[in-house]
Amino acid sequence: MAQEQLRRFWQEFSENKIAVVALFVVLALVFLAIAAPFITPQNPYDLSSLVLSDSRRPPGFVGSKGFTHWLGTDAQGRDLFSAILYGLKISLEIGLSAGAIAFCLGATLGAGSAFLGGRTEAIAMRIVDLQLSFPAILLALVLSAVMGQGKVQLIIALAAAQYAYFARTAHGAAIAERSKEYVEAARSTPLSSWRVLFRHILPNCLPPLIVVATVQVANAIALEATLSFLGLGLPPTEPSLGALIANGFQYMLSGRYWISIFPGIALIVLIIAVNIVGDQIRDQLNPGLRR
Amino acid sequence: MMDDAASRDFVSLEHVSRRFSTGTPWTDRLLTRFGRTPPPRTVYAVSDVSLTIKRGEALGLVGESGCGKSTLGRILCGILPPSEGQATIAGEPVVVDGHKVSRRVQMVFQNPFASLNPRLTIGDAIAEGPLAHGLVTPAQARDYVQGWIERVGLPADVVQRYPHQFSGGQRQRVAIARALAMQPDVLVCDEPVASLDVSIQAQILNLFLQLREELNLTVLFISHDLGVVRHICDRVAVMYLGRIVEEADTAAIYNAPAHPYTRALLDSIPRLEPDGSEAQFKAIAGELPSPLRPPPGCAFHERCPLAFDICNTQVPELTVIDPSHDRRVACHALRDK
Structure with missing residues (x-):
């Protein structure tokens, strides 16, 4: 039945041509990011491979190492094509890990507090509401400023800023589920609270959470780029897409547009593609939105 | 075999009450401060019910919607902890510190479309509880589940399927298994x-009768369908607004109802006259009062043809009036005779 459901899901998904293209773009970008070390002419994180005399060269320039910089080079002499693929990899890693952590944390907190009810629920959900009432970027900014630079710190900061969306959604779904008879049946067996929560309530809260997850992965990528752009993300030796944009920003007006523009295009394409796929999944999982 | 006294009180509910309240909001506290009485926010779904079921007996619990019969069933099953009193099975409490500890009482729910987890296969749903309680080892689970599936009359190949692939009757069989x-x-x-079609109802009821016989089950059968209860149960308890008003052997209840509410309830069953004349039934006058503001005294006095002055002030106690049929009735008019 699971296979058949999946088949029907794909059939409906493939009716939306734009979503199929977007899915293809996402998969292609993921593939490029994973395969980056094998297809790029240069490792942009290996500082010894950078040639400073090749810096800020326009697209199509043939560098001193003998290969063509199709997208030009940045201020440190990094080949932009290589740097974008490596940056894509970092962005995806951070976006997916932060999204996954926020998902687990938020789903457990939201569904758990709905399950426990009473004061626990009230306090946990008021904290979540409080956090939702100011922008996620603000919290991520403060946290990464406190914890310092680094991939792990960034993931923690992003997860902490985003779990609230999952918690809200899971809480709402779990409230609807917790009063259903199958939950009463499970409790009257009796089964342990953990089992009732993780085997009965949470699996039935998944559809809306999957929707939030696709949107929040795109948001996490954008947040990471924002933090990096503001100089709080990753160290400049390991530039993500946001850091690349920031690096090239000061040269924009001097005509060296490529340093900022190309990473920017890559970022926009990634975020838009993930969002389109997410929207399509949301439309399909939410019968209320069907035409 | 157990001695007679233990067998008699096999299932016992002792002075069980269940309140539902929403707490005291600050607006109510404000009202009280200014000398007003805030609206009542506590509902007694079940008040001071004592009931015993003999081992192997089937007790029917009947009454109008909202009279508290489902709440009483959930208290016995340990889903709702009672506010006062306790439920015991063979002397052991069902609920300790608000958590169900006994597995000796299980429940079959009204709506088989809601009482099965849509994301568990039939096999997983049946095996989960026994595995968690160590009734079977994981190696035996398969055969164990298969045994129960056959016992409730489902085809053997349903184990891997999901609830949405079944009809209501089949789902209820799964829930029973x-x-x-x-x-x-x-x-x-x-x-x-x-919630089942009439033709399916008979099948499920026959399954109940058969399994009850085979497994020597003690049953609390909650229903508003008086015909079904007559068919299934040895004894019947009638509930009205959270209290039991009459309890007796099934034959005694149906042939000679004593409490005016029981009489009215039985009269309200639509009947076809054998001579083909018009169907006749008497509806009970008035409506079930709000449990938020239960009438003082006997809760039924507003609708009762026998009511007299004491009924407006004193809650009648459930007393034995007819020992031969083990009949208990809560009615001032009947006790004073």
């Missing part, structure tokens, strides 16, 4: 056939 796989002594059935 899941409850019985826990090897309970007591089964609480909360309107188990109310």
Whole structure:
């Protein structure tokens, strides 16, 4: 039945041509990011491979190492094509890990507090509401400023800023589920609270959470780029897409547009593609939105 | 075999009450401060019910919607902890510190479309409880589940399927198998056939009768369908607004109802006259009063043809009036005779 459901899901998904293209773009970008070390002419994180005399060269320039910089080079002499693929990899890693952590944390907190009810629920959900009432970027900014630079710190900061969306959604779904008879049946067996929560309530809260997850992965990528752009993300030796944009920003007006523009295009394409796929999944999982 | 006294009180509910309240909001505290009485926010769904069921007996619990019969069933099954009193099975409490500890009582719910987890296969749903309680080892689970599936009359190949692939009657069979796989002594059935087609109802009821016989189950059968209860149960308890008003052997209740509410309830069953004349039934006058503001005295006095002055002030106690039929009635008019 699971296979058949999946088949029907794909059939409906493939009716939306734009979503199929977007899915293809996402998969292609993921593939490029994973395969980056094998297809790029240069490792942009290996500082010894950078040639400073090749810096800020326009697209199509043939560098001193003998290969063509199709997208030009940045201020440190990094080949932009290589740097974008490596940056894509970092962005995806951070976006997916932060999204996954926020998902687990938020789903457990939201569904758990709905399950426990009473004061626990009230306090946990008021904290979540409080956090939702100011922008996620603000919290991520403060946290990464406190914890310092680094991939792990960034993931923690992003997860902490985003779990609230999952918690809200899971809480709402779990409230609807917790009063259903199958939950009463499970409790009257009796089964342990953990089992009732993780085997009965949470699996039935998944559809809306999957929707939030696709949107929040795109948001996490954008947040990471924002933090990096503001100089709080990753160290400049390991530039993500946001850091690349920031690096090239000061040269924009001097005509060296490529340093900022190309990473920017890559970022926009990634975020838009993930969002389109997410929207399509949301439309399909939410019968209320069907035409 | 157990001695007679223990067998008699096999299932026992002792002075069980269940309140539902929303706490005291600050607006109410403000009202009280200014000398007003805030609206009542506490509902007694069940008040001071004492009931025993003999081992192997089937007790029917009947009454109008909202009279508290489902709440009483859920208290016995340990889903709702009672506010006062306690439920015991063979002397052991069902609920300790608000958590159900006994697996000897299981429940079959009204709506088989809601009482099965849509994301568990039939096999997983039946095996989960017994595995969690160590009734079977994981190696035996397969055969164990298969055994129960056959016992409730489902085809053997349903194990890997999901609830949405079944009809209501089949789902109710799955729900029965899941409850019985826990090897309970007591089964609480909360309107188990109310949501099924009439033709399916008979099948499920026959399955109940057969399994009850085979497994020597003690049953609390909750229903508003008086015909079904007559068919299934040895004894019947009638509930009105959270209290039991009459309890007696099934034959005694149906042939000679004593409490005016029981009489009215039985009269309200639509009947076809044998001579083909017009169908006749008497509806009970008035409506079930709001449990938020229960009438003082006997809760039924506003609708009762026998009511007299004491009924407006004193709650009648459930007393034995007819020992030969083990009949208990809560009515001032009948006791004073």
